[in-house]
Each structure stands twice: as structure tokens, then as C-alpha cells.
Amino acid sequence: MKIVGFNFVKISSEKMNGNLENLKIDTKIDILDVKKVQTDMFKSKEELLSFEFEFNIDYNPDIAKIGLKGILVLSLDAKQAKDILNQWKDKKMPSDFRINVLNIILRKCNLKAFFLEEELNLPIHFRLPSLTTSNKEENKK
Secondary structure, eight states, X not given: OEEEEEEEEEEEEEEOOOOOTTOEEEEEEEEEEEEEEOOSSOOSSEEEEEEEEEEEEEEETTTEEEEEEEEEEEEEEHHHHHHHHHHXXXXXXXXXXXXXXXXXXXXXXXXXXXXXXXXXXXXXXSOOOOOOOOHHHHXXX
């Protein structure tokens, strides 16, 4: 599986109010559609599939919303692409493959959302790593 393309087709963000009391952040990611891509650019035995997705972050109660919609294009071997398209007819996908696709989408969307959260002065929707001191270091001081 190779990433051939990744594009956002819709980016929206809105801050309705700045009251962060009782803040609850909900994140949702969905694959909306999977299609075969016809192209003459690639002359190989691999097939191109596009995955239309949506990524939303809701800051509740009615504080802010961030929405991202886009398309991920992957190059897959012909057999795997055929299997995925057949399963997608029932809106299903092999779980290990689905996890890989969602992880690619999450990496890109989390970075874009982080930028939008900074611009709107919103709390980050996921916990960033942070450093702490150990008890040994405190005792040395």
C-alpha cells in the first residue's frame, strides 16, 4: 500500500463562544466512500483506490466545531483492491486495512486540526506528551 495523494476538499472551523466550562471534546472520523480511480499516469499492476473521509471535532456544549473532509488515494495490488471494493458494497472493510487507512487520515487531520485550534485559541483535542520530574531528581535538589 502506497500513498499516492491526500487532499482536503473542505476545511471549516467555528468558535461560537469562549466559555470552556463543562468542556467535552468529541472526535469522529468516518470513511464515506471508496472508489476505483481510473488513470493513465501509472503503468503498473497496481490499482488506485480513493477513500473519501470526514473528520469532525465538537467542543461541547456549543463552544466550537472543526470539520475536515478529504480524499486519500492509495495504490494497492489488484487483488487487494478488488477485495476491498467488493467488501465496501456492504460498507465493510478488512479491519487491519481499515486501521491503516484511518491512521493515515488521523495523522494528516490531527495536524491540520491542531493548527486550526491554535488559530481559534481552543484547547488541543488530544493530550500532548509532557515531561515530569522523577522523585530521584527532586531529592537531589
